[in-house]
Amino acid sequence: MIDSADKALLSQRLGELYTEANAYFKRHFPLPELTYRRSGRHAGTAFLQQNRINLNPVLLQHNRDAFIGDVLPHEVSHLLVFQLFGRVKPHGKEWQSVMREVFKCAPETRHDFDLSPLKLRTADYECACGPIALSIRRHNAVLRGQKQYICRQCRQQLKPAG
Structure with a gap:
């Protein structure tokens, strides 16, 4: 469903985000695994203890730029916050700070993607x-x-x- 070019693009963007985080925090974070499975209406999900990010392939196909610019930094921020602070509020001040300060992204907690392609x-x-x-x-x-x-x-x- 997701072609190899898109997977390569997302993998490259993931590497860029981790390079930024490593430089900002002056430490090395292990790259997470990227998976592509449908997960209801969620665009992405961070699995904290597995150091894994799952992306919804259907929404990804229809919103590639938003996944690269917003969804991936959103999920990476969850993983980084867990590794830095342990369990905290999912979209709390720590997560918001990483989104703003490290990735220069608005800390949005919900997407507004068209869900009709999901046929829910x-x-x-x-x-x-x-x-x-x-x-x-x-x-x-x-x-x-x-x-x-x-x-x-x-x-x-x-x-x-x-």
């Missing part, structure tokens, strides 16, 4: 803002009475549509 199954919900698609996993948690979800904009509880 969803359930229709609504609030004052209008319709919202909830993942099947979240929908099932609502059906079991385990969870309730609130709209990020209007702060109303989401209700099943129809």
Whole structure:
């Protein structure tokens, strides 16, 4: 799914990020393994104890520049923070500092990629803002009475549509 040219480009960018981090912190960090597996709607995931970054191949194909400029530094920052500070808040001050100071990136915690290429199954919900698609996993948690979800904009509880 991901061609060898894209893998080489991402590997090169990974090396550049680690060169920057090594120079900034004046120490050597081991390069992580890069894997390419679908992971829901996540663009990337850092596996801290495995020193591994997984990238979503479908989203990568549709957002290559954003993966190189934003997603990869985001996930590398998680690995570096873990190696420097141990377990801390995932997007806490340490992570934000690495994003800003080392990689000169905005510390964004969510992507806004078009998710339609993922062909995810969803359930229709609504609030004052209008319709919202909830993942099947979240929908099932609502059906079991385990969870309730609130709209990020209007702060109303989401209700099943129809």
